[in-house]
Amino acid sequence: MPGPTVSPAELIVVTAPTGPAITPIALRENRSVRARVDELLPATARLVPIFGPDNRLAARLADTPQAPVAGAYLSYYSVRGETGDLDELADRLRADDTVAGAYVKPAAEPPLAPLAENTVAADAPPVTPDFRSRQGYLEPAPHGIDAVWAHGQPGGRGTGVRVIDVEGAWRFTHEDLRQNQGGVIGGASSTDLGWRNHGTAVAGEISGDANEFGITGIVPDAHIRAISIFGIGSAAAIRSAADALDPGDVVLIELHRPGPRFDYRARPDQRGYIAVEWWPDDFAAIRYATGRGIVVVEAAGNGGENLDDAVYSARPEDFPAQWRNPFDGADSGAVLVGAGAPPPGLHGRDHGPARSRLAFSNHGARLDAQGWGREVTTTGYGDLQGGADEDLWYTDEFSGTSSASPIVVGAVAAYQGIRANGAGRVGPAQIRALLRATGSAQTAAPGRAVTERIGALPDLRAMFARG
Known part of the structure; x- marks a missing residue:
């Protein structure tokens, strides 16, 4: 596809x-x-x-x-x-x-894993099966984020938490996205199937309906909406999302774009793509959001880049003189997410040791946490269940920092939902500190040492025990 x-x-x-x-x-x-x-x-x-x-x-x-x-x-x-x-x-x-x-x-793209292929399966059965057993990211640590534990806690299904996804298009008519969603509230959704599949997959990971069929979202009680970058641009979309939320709610940025490594050129392999906060207006919009108490979760990008490299501190001559590198010194306040490997053997595939950095994932000291960058089962694409009706499509192969970032959003929303029933929600800085202080540690893979930081996989039980 x-x-x-x-x-x-x-x-x-x-x-x-x-x-x-x-x-x-x-x-x-x-x-x-x-x-x-x-x-x-x-x-x-x-x-x-x-x-x-x-x-x-x-x-x-x-x-x-x-x-x-x-x-x-x-x-x-x-x-x-x-x-x-x-x-x-x-x-x-x-x-x-x-x-x-x-x-x-440069044009923004969804951070789906490079060269990912999803082939629509044959006609869907009369009744969609329950795919919950394929969603290993819901399971306890160290392989999952322990959403199963959070679902048993008051508020742990994301009750009262609102999420806005910033990207390109969605299919909120999907059979597993009927509850707790407010649709597209800004921008003009792309008519492109690729963007639509991508947004649908993201929404399913976060807040897919809790029922007896299909998938279950990490926080099925959270309220999800969307703002498209088409027609308004990425920074305006981020600002609009922040204006529509309250402190403790979440903005997800599902975008990356070509950076200076290859002179901002688009490439099929996405080499050199980086997080959007490197550009001054996107950085300002994220600072605006986090300054209002909104938790911003941002894909780190699939460029295979070390974001600590000096190339990112060299100010382009067309940027304002006051610009400083967001990957080294200037702080947007966002949670930056890398892509780690799922447990080996999941869905019959092996991507290396669990929680090791996938080769395409950007890395560096700026990254705060990781999520699964392969083998994510969710809504959309149609390779797990296909047919002629997109509202029945499911995938086993959602990938990239695209699939990783919603896992972190789900952990944040579950944590905030639990906190709302007790000591109260916390702000962006506290969330980022918790993600850095807890979680299942990153592991090494051949040629990819733990010093190539993508952070830990969130562990909701550990997050709540710590604060």
């Missing part, structure tokens, strides 16, 4: 900062700068503020750690409507004193 089509490239403009605080003077200066940049754009193009109307921004960040620096968010814009040479336009914009940075982001 062919992979998803790519999203459009995005031209981002960062204007000269007007100061850390949002004051009447800063608002006037920002509007003057925006008017100047508008004059530089072709007639078909327009500037769209990534963080929404400037007169609403201060209120949305009031009483958060980001309030003192809220003015920084006034500077971020995407350029819409321009179909010409975006690189040439970015060069012209940077020549103006009002522009601190202008860059074209």
Whole structure:
């Protein structure tokens, strides 16, 4: 089955900062700068503020750690409507004193394992079997995250926790995604089957319905919604997700894009692809979300990259001068997830020692936790159960940091659901510290040492015992 089509490239403009605080003077200066940049754009193009109307921004960040620096968010814009040479336009914009940075982001892709193949099986049976026994990631540690234990605790099925998945498309009419979902609330869903299968698989892992058939989500009582990057861009999608959630809820970023290793070129093998927070506007959007108390879980990407490499600290000339490497020093606050191997022999396949880094997974000190990057049974794709009706499709082969990240989201949502029945939910920093302090440890594989960090596989019982 062919992979998803790519999203459009995005031209981002960062204007000269007007100061850390949002004051009447800063608002006037920002509007003057925006008017100047508008004059530089072709007639078909327009500037769209990534963080929404400037007169609403201060209120949305009031009483958060980001309030003192809220003015920084006034500077971020995407350029819409321009179909010409975006690189040439970015060069012209940077020549103006009002522009601190202008860059074209490569198209984002879903971080499905490189060259993954899913073949739709024959017609579905009259009644979908129960595939729960194939979902080993629900089982106790060290092979799973012990969702079976969490399901027996008050709130442990994700009760009251809301999740928004940021990517491209979904099929919320699937027979196992009928409960506790609010559909697509932003962006324009891609019509591409690859994106739709991907989003459907992610949603099933997290909150597939608890019933007698198909799969069971890690947190079937959590409420899941989705925002597409198509039509609005990744940073605006992340910001919109944060605005729709409360502290302790979860945003999942199921994207990666080509990085500087191979000059930002798209490749079928995804070599050099990295987490989206490396780009300034995505980093700012994630900081905005975590500053509002939202837990952001982000795929680390499938580029096979050491994110500690010095190449990621070299500032591109089209980025603002204040940019710092998010993989080394600048902190978005997100939980960054790598892909580890499932237990050998699962589904008759062997990907190396359980919890060892899969070769395609990015790694480095910045990574916080891992999930299964192969053999994930969930909704979509149709290789486990197929036929003509997508609403009946299931897979045994969901993969990549794509499949790993929802496992961590499920652990976070289960933990927050349990905490809500006791001491109360915790914030992003506490969640990240817990994931780093607990869990089933990463193991080594031939040629892939534990020093190539992807972190531990979450262990819900250990998380709750610790805090």
